[in-house]
Amino acid sequence: MKKLFIGAIMTIGTFISTIGLSLADELLVPHMTYRVGPYAANGTMVANGFTDYFLMLNERDGGIGGVKVNPEECETGYKAQVGVECYESYRGKNALVHTPNSTGITLQILQKAPEDGVPILTMGYGLSAAAKGETFPWAFNYPASYWSQMTSILSYIDSQSGLKGKKIGFLYLDVGYGREPIPVLEELGPKMGFETLYVPVAGKEMQNQSSHWLTIRKEKPDWVIMWGWGAMNPTAIKEAAKTRFPLDRFIGNWWSGAHVDTEALGSKAKGYLASSYTTTGTSFPAIQDMIKYVVEPGKSKTKIDMPGKVLYNRAMFNAVLIAEAIMEAQKMTGKKMVTGADVRLGLENVKLDAARLKELGLEGFTAPLIGGCADHENGGSIFVQQWDGSDWIRQTDLIPPMTDVVQPLLTAAAAKYVSDKSGWQTQTCK
Amino acid sequence: MFYRETGQFKSKYREELAAFPLAEDKVGIAILLVIAYVFIPIFGIPGLSYEFTMGAIMIPVFIFTITTLGLNILLGFAGQISLGTGAFMGVGAYSCYKIMTIFPDLNIIICVILSGLVTAVVGMIFGLPSLKIKGFYLIVATLAAQFFLEWAFIRVAWLYNYNDSGGIEGTNKEMFGLIVSGPQSDALTRYFIVLTLLVLLTWLASNVIRGRIGRSWMMIRDMDIAAELIGVRPLTAKLSAFAFSSFYVGISGALMVFFWLGAAEVESFDVSHSFTYLFMVIIGGLGSITGSYMGAALVWVVPVLIKEIGKTVFGFDAFVMENFSIIFLGVAIVVILIVEPHGLARLWQITKQKLRLWPFPY
Numbered sequence: 001m002k003k004l005f006i007g008a009i010m011t012i013g014t015f016i017s018t019i020g021l022s023l024a025d026e027l028l029v030p031h032m033t034y035r036v037g038p039y040a041a042n043g044t045m046v047a048n049g050f051t052d053y054f055l056m057l058n059e060r061d062g063g064i065g066g067v068k069v070n071p072e073e074c075e076t077g078y079k080a081q082v083g084v085e086c087y088e089s090y091r092g093k094n095a096l097v098h099t100p101n102s103t104g105i106t107l108q109i110l111q112k113a114p115e116d117g118v119p120i121l122t123m124g125y126g127l128s129a130a131a132k133g134e135t136f137p138w139a140f141n142y143p144a145s146y147w148s149q150m151t152s153i154l155s156y157i158d159s160q161s162g163l164k165g166k167k168i169g170f171l172y173l174d175v176g177y178g179r180e181p182i183p184v185l186e187e188l189g190p191k192m193g194f195e196t197l198y199v200p201v202a203g204k205e206m207q208n209q210s211s212h213w214l215t216i217r218k219e220k221p222d223w224v225i226m227w228g229w230g231a232m233n234p235t236a237i238k239e240a241a242k243t244r245f246p247l248d249r250f251i252g253n254w255w256s257g258a259h260v261d262t263e264a265l266g267s268k269a270k271g272y273l274a275s276s277y278t279t280t281g282t283s284f285p286a287i288q289d290m291i292k293y294v295v296e297p298g299k300s301k302t303k304i305d306m307p308g309k310v311l312y313n314r315a316m317f318n319a320v321l322i323a324e325a326i327m328e329a330q331k332m333t334g335k336k337m338v339t340g341a342d343v344r345l346g347l348e349n350v351k352l353d354a355a356r357l358k359e360l361g362l363e364g365f366t367a368p369l370i371g372g373c374a375d376h377e378n379g380g381s382i383f384v385q386q387w388d389g390s391d392w393i394r395q396t397d398l399i400p401p402m403t404d405v406v407q408p409l410l411t412a413a414a415a416k417y418v419s420d421k422s423g424w425q426t427q428t429c430k
Numbered sequence: 431m432f433y434r435e436t437g438q439f440k441s442k443y444r445e446e447l448a449a450f451p452l453a454e455d456k457v458g459i460a461i462l463l464v465i466a467y468v469f470i471p472i473f474g475i476p477g478l479s480y481e482f483t484m485g486a487i488m489i490p491v492f493i494f495t496i497t498t499l500g501l502n503i504l505l506g507f508a509g510q511i512s513l514g515t516g517a518f519m520g521v522g523a524y525s526c527y528k529i530m531t532i533f534p535d536l537n538i539i540i541c542v543i544l545s546g547l548v549t550a551v552v553g554m555i556f557g558l559p560s561l562k563i564k565g566f567y568l569i570v571a572t573l574a575a576q577f578f579l580e581w582a583f584i585r586v587a588w589l590y591n592y593n594d595s596g597g598i599e600g601t602n603k604e605m606f607g608l609i610v611s612g613p614q615s616d617a618l619t620r621y622f623i624v625l626t627l628l629v630l631l632t633w634l635a636s637n638v639i640r641g642r643i644g645r646s647w648m649m650i651r652d653m654d655i656a657a658e659l660i661g662v663r664p665l666t667a668k669l670s671a672f673a674f675s676s677f678y679v680g681i682s683g684a685l686m687v688f689f690w691l692g693a694a695e696v697e698s699f700d701v702s703h704s705f706t707y708l709f710m711v712i713i714g715g716l717g718s719i720t721g722s723y724m725g726a727a728l729v730w731v732v733p734v735l736i737k738e739i740g741k742t743v744f745g746f747d748a749f750v751m752e753n754f755s756i757i758f759l760g761v762a763i764v765v766i767l768i769v770e771p772h773g774l775a776r777l778w779q780i781t782k783q784k785l786r787l788w789p790f791p792y
Binding site: 033035036072073074075077079080081084085088089091092093104107108109111112114115127174175176179202301420421422423 | 479480481482485486531584595596597599601602612613614691692693694695697698734737738741747748749751752753
């Protein structure tokens with residue numbers, strides 16, 4: 001008994017002592033995922049696309065600059081508090097860049113990033129004001145902020161049916177993410193002459209939206225814009241079809257228009273619109289490589305039908321941008337093992353122009369993206385896609401945001417954010 | 431053998447009533463304090479990285495111990511069940527945030543204590559139904575408090591100063607020239623502050639519980655009619671239990687946001703957290719201060735360690751370990767409740783009894 005006890009203690013001791021040893025000679029790219037919980041259907045696609053690209057680089061090119069990448073996952077369940085715990089667990093481990101995959105988590109770790117010297121890249125989510133690189137040196141929201149996206153969607157509606165005198169319904173998930181674009185609507189409503197009907201959907205009610213759609217039916221908005229996520233999206237589309245709201249007047253943001261949202265509904269969701277900044281499909285050589293090196297040999301958790309779908313491709317582009325930033329950082333510093341501060345510089349100097357995109361096997365996949373010191377959002381053009389009953393079809397050319405509207409708002413928001421924070425670290429750009 | 435009280439004679443009532451009447455207990459507590467104040471800050475926990483030890487294990491465990499102590503006072507000592515603990519932590523956090531922004535120069539420790547007092551008042555208001563109802567009906571009343579407060583944290587924008595993010599966040603706060611809270615603060619500083627508050631609050635709780643008020647709580651718990659007949663006023667006893675418990679819970683909520691997470695939104699105070707704190711109390715042992723420590727440590731640390739060991743030693747995927755730690759916690763609750771319904775505190779008592787006789791079985 002005694003021997004057994006001592007043996008057990010020694011075994012546990014050995015296990016614990018190995019935890020502290022970090023794996024040397026790896027580029028650690030932590031990735032906060034949610035493969036469990038109410039948003040798992042979307043989270044799994046995002047996690048797979050992100051991880052697969054790095055695994056493919058490891059298999060095909062031996063990593064980045066000859067160093068293997070470790071795209072380590074930390075499971076959050078889309079809970080902000082768990083995300084903070086994840087963040088804390090990477091302190092002192094030389095993480096290169098954080099990918100919180102949740103606006104709620106981003107808002108909570110934003111203040112800590114300058115202290116730890118690890119940048120945060122929130123591609124297509126996060127705090128809009130982070131686009132101001134001079135105020136937020138450590139946060140990036142390439143390729144567009146939520147505010148830019150909202151103005152692009154509004155100009156799309158304007159081009160379709162005109163905005164003046166119209167009533168716009170705004171259906172949103174009532175968390176930090178969904179509330180993010182409200183300032184833009186409040187600013188633009190009086191200017192462009194439309195009225196906004198706010199319909200918040202609490203997380204608990206997202207699968208039961210009959211009361212929300214009753215409001216919409218009563219108020220009869222001309223268009224409905226949705227900021228939804230997870231199970232909220234298919235429920236909303238289903239309810240819209242049920243209440244006979246015209247689906248081609250119902251437009252989701254880029255997180256509300258994925259295959260997981262519409263596939264189960266099939267032809268019932270036909271006509272539903274959504275914005276996006278990445279193209280679907282597997283015809284790109286980079287995605288072919290991912291299938292060849294990672295998915296088909298079974299080296300990841302990806303099922304063969306996942307590549308090419310909206311969220312998979314978008315998460316892959318997130319990984320592409322990080323890989324490019326790491327490569328840029330290696331080039332700038334001459335080191336192979338870069339640090340978080342180097343990758344921050346890499347993100348500011350990243351050059352994904354048309355030629356580079358073609359080189360990467362992603363020709364025409366997205367708008368060119370040129371990093372900058374002062375502009376951490378980079379233009380932010382989007383396009384609109386439509387569900388044809390079986391797939392998402394791109395409908396428009398790139399729609400630029402209303403920069404003249406968004407920029408002053410971003411500047412004011414950035415100033416407000418730092419106003420009550422003493423000792424906030426800023427930077428000056430040439 | 432280890433726990434032999436033979437030869438320790440008491441000649442005064444004072445000595446008999448002391449917090450630790452046995453010399454062994456005094457030595458044990460002294461050793462624990464030395465470990466907490468000297469060894470862990472210097473060496474950390476062997477095998478775990480220092481940042482991880484502080485940020486993911488020690489600071490949260492201390493904070494949750496304060497929560498558990500608070501809930502245990504209400505549930506274990508006064509017998510009033512509450513499912514609103516998460517929301518009451520929120521009251522502490524949001525009121526601390528408001529006090530901090532209204533009086534930016536106020537010392538943060540005073541903020542934390544004031545927020546505890548605010549929570550005590552709110553707790554007393556939501557404790558009023560306990561005068562009329564008990565048991566399952568009281569659960570429902572406290573659950574209503576939980577939902578009402580959650581609603582208020584989202585809808586009353588004044589509570590979070592109309593932030594776009596809808597959450598509250600801590601800024602750098604100095605005390606004696608040292609940054610004690612906020613993103614630039616050192617984990618070690620926060621560790622010492624949380625630890626000191628925990629020690630002080632434990633000392634306070636153990637004295638109150640052994641005193642007149644604590645005894646009146648236990649009388650109400652064991653049989654309220656009999657207690658009333660021999661002169662305990664249920665109004666004072668029940669409301670003081672709610673106030674005292676909420677004071678602890680509020681302080682822990684403020685500490686959680688400003689000394690651990692750095693920022694929070696309503697989700698950190700939802701009903702699932704209330705359940706977690708209830709598990710901590712039940713697993714630790716109802717009506718035991720030692721149990722509060724053990725319950726908080728087991729429920730918090732074991733899943734964290736499982737996840738970390740599974741990820742770094744065995745190389746499992748993060749989400750597999752997440753699911754596994756959820757399963758583990760559920761199984762642990764069931765097994766502990768079957769093996770020892772009185773929780774870990776009772777197991778510790780049995781161990782002490784054995785140590786007293788060891789190595790002789792009788």
